[in-house]
Amino acid sequence: MTERSQSSRASAERLLTDEEVWARPALREASLAWWTASLSGEPADYERMERADKAVNAHYAQASTYRQIEQLLETQGLDALTTRRLARLRLAYRSKQAPVEMLDRIAAAEARMQETYSTFRAQFDGHAATDNELEDVLRTTTENDRAEEAWLARKQIGAIVADALRAIAELRNQAARAIGFADFWQSQMLLDELDPDRLLDTLEQVDQQTQAPFRAMKRDLDTHLAHRFGVDRAALRPWHYGDPFFQETPDVFAPPADPLYADKDVVELAAQTYRKLGFRNIDAILARSDLYPRPGKNQHAYAVDIDREGDVRTFLNVERNARWMNTLLHELGHTIYQDGIDRTELPYDLRDDPQGFLNEGFAMFCEQPTVDPSWLTRMVGVPSSEAEPLGPRLAAQYTASLLAFIRWCLTIVHFERSFYADPRQDLNRLWWDLEERYQEVPRPDGRDAPDWASKVHVATAPAYYHKYLYGRLFSAQLTRKLDADVGGWWAGGERSGNYIKHELFMPGARFPWPRLVERVTGRPLGVQALAEAVAWSGAN
Numbered sequence: 001m002t003e004r005s006q007s008s009r010a011s012a013e014r015l016l017t018d019e020e021v022w023a024r025p026a027l028r029e030a031s032l033a034w035w036t037a038s039l040s041g042e043p044a045d046y047e048r049m050e051r052a053d054k055a056v057n058a059h060y061a062q063a064s065t066y067r068q069i070e071q072l073l074e075t076q077g078l079d080a081l082t083t084r085r086l087a088r089l090r091l092a093y094r095s096k097q098a099p100v101e102m103l104d105r106i107a108a109a110e111a112r113m114q115e116t117y118s119t120f121r122a123q124f125d126g127h128a129a130t131d132n133e134l135e136d137v138l139r140t141t142t143e144n145d146r147a148e149e150a151w152l153a154r155k156q157i158g159a160i161v162a163d164a165l166r167a168i169a170e171l172r173n174q175a176a177r178a179i180g181f182a183d184f185w186q187s188q189m190l191l192d193e194l195d196p197d198r199l200l201d202t203l204e205q206v207d208q209q210t211q212a213p214f215r216a217m218k219r220d221l222d223t224h225l226a227h228r229f230g231v232d233r234a235a236l237r238p239w240h241y242g243d244p245f246f247q248e249t250p251d252v253f254a255p256p257a258d259p260l261y262a263d264k265d266v267v268e269l270a271a272q273t274y275r276k277l278g279f280r281n282i283d284a285i286l287a288r289s290d291l292y293p294r295p296g297k298n299q300h301a302y303a304v305d306i307d308r309e310g311d312v313r314t315f316l317n318v319e320r321n322a323r324w325m326n327t328l329l330h331e332l333g334h335t336i337y338q339d340g341i342d343r344t345e346l347p348y349d350l351r352d353d354p355q356g357f358l359n360e361g362f363a364m365f366c367e368q369p370t371v372d373p374s375w376l377t378r379m380v381g382v383p384s385s386e387a388e389p390l391g392p393r394l395a396a397q398y399t400a401s402l403l404a405f406i407r408w409c410l411t412i413v414h415f416e417r418s419f420y421a422d423p424r425q426d427l428n429r430l431w432w433d434l435e436e437r438y439q440e441v442p443r444p445d446g447r448d449a450p451d452w453a454s455k456v457h458v459a460t461a462p463a464y465y466h467k468y469l470y471g472r473l474f475s476a477q478l479t480r481k482l483d484a485d486v487g488g489w490w491a492g493g494e495r496s497g498n499y500i501k502h503e504l505f506m507p508g509a510r511f512p513w514p515r516l517v518e519r520v521t522g523r524p525l526g527v528q529a530l531a532e533a534v535a536w537s538g539a540n
């Protein structure tokens with residue numbers, strides 16, 4: 001080894017140690033502040049959260065450290081693990097290298113957007129209505145006019161925020177160009193270790209391979225909906241689909257699952273499921289978590305790793321119904337992933353998933369027992385004579401919803417890519433061109449309104465949706481792998497659990513994501529497993 005490479009190894013070691021000394025308290029504070037603010041809803045707690053986030057941003061904005069990381073990565077003689085750690089750190093720094101005043105303007109505009117979204121109430125039926133109320137109407141009504149009115153009301157926010165959103169997109173593009181990217185969308189992919197061309201190629205394959213089953217499912221669905229609303233199939237419009245964006249399929253292929261859980265302790269059902277799969281820390285995780293609704297508490301559900309030392313928690317608002325049964329399995333899936341990452345040999349900075357979609361995909365994978373007849377019988381106590389015919393119907397409903405969701409992902413991911421490539425184009429038209437093409441929902445006659453701006457992700461979680469799609473691809477591959485090797489996730493019991501712990505959780509972010517996907521599922525990430533999982537044979 002040369003003297004030079006020895007000295008760069010020593011510098012790398014020093015830099016990574018300094019980073020850890022900074023990160024341990026700073027990232028812990030940011031996670032705790034978020035947790036506390038979500039629980040209390042108090043302005044002072046939100047201010048604490050903002051301070052913690054700003055401190056993190058200021059740290060990664062330091063140009064001298066960024067340059068030092070770049071130089072170190074150009075030298076020879078670093079081992080693979082050190083190179084991997086520095087490469088991840090470089091991305092964290094690069095994302096904050098745009099001029100600070102530019103980033104501040106974006107943060108201020110985003111905060112205003114967030115506030116507009118959370119305080120806006122649509123005018124409906126002569127009163128101010130929440131999104132939940134409008135979406136309940138869409139799900140349950142059988143009257144054409146009422147469905148149309150609720151749908152139009154749900155889109156009102158679009159016109160309020162559209163101009164501000166275009167302006168934020170221009171700002172985000174300027175900041176992305178300042179650090180050498182073509183536009184904001186491209187920067188978000190590349191900073192997240194995703195190849196934009198590869199993503200577009202994947203979208204193309206997803207489109208081709210899911211079009212036929214989607215059309216078959218939608219024909220069956222349209223028959224149900226035409227009957228429900230007493231109209232011809234040709235008269236169906238976006239408001240008939242039970243969801244403001246047709247991102248899931250209304251419950252027409254299976255009886256409602258809510259009654260299954262009405263008198264069950266869904267938290268205990270989820271805990272017992274994970275105990276049987278061999279995840280013995282589940283009780284400690286639940287004990288640290290906040291499970292039930294109360295005044296002031298944020299309505300969302302999430303999981304968080306506070307310190308990368310085992311303090312993993314989930315934040316829920318549990319009720320006894322099918323939605324919360326699924327959400328429990330999902331969020332606890334995130335927590336067992338975070339809890340399972342190696343903490344003895346892996347350096348602090350690699351105690352993470354290598355890419356968010358793997359964690360998301362695993363959590364979605366964890367929802368599957370709820371359509372498994374053996375789980376319904378053993379865990380929920382549904383007699384097997386009922387569970388055997390019910391399982392496939394619940395599975396058909398699940399597949400129908402998954403098909404709708406995949407096609408919706410195509411709409412929104414293509415929209416965002418095009419939006420950031422040219423924020424001044426005719427976006428109202430682009431949005432409906434995409435909805436018609438991918439989701440086959442006809443635009444309302446003569447409609448020219450910013451319906452794209454009524455989707456909260458477009459406004460406040462930009463360039464994120466592709467992760468849901470990649471997560472679905474990963475989830476389908478994982479399902480196929482465990483079906484082949486141990487007869488299924490739930491059926492495999494502790495063997496399933498052990499496999500996942502060793503192959504998926506333990507390595508943390510040690511490997512780049514493509515390598516981890518191949519290690520866990522036996523194949524590179526692709527579309528085939530998902531395409532096979534959504535075959536539509538018609539529902540009874």
Ligand SMILES: [Zn+2]
Pocket residue numbers: 330334360363
């Ligand atoms: Zn999730």
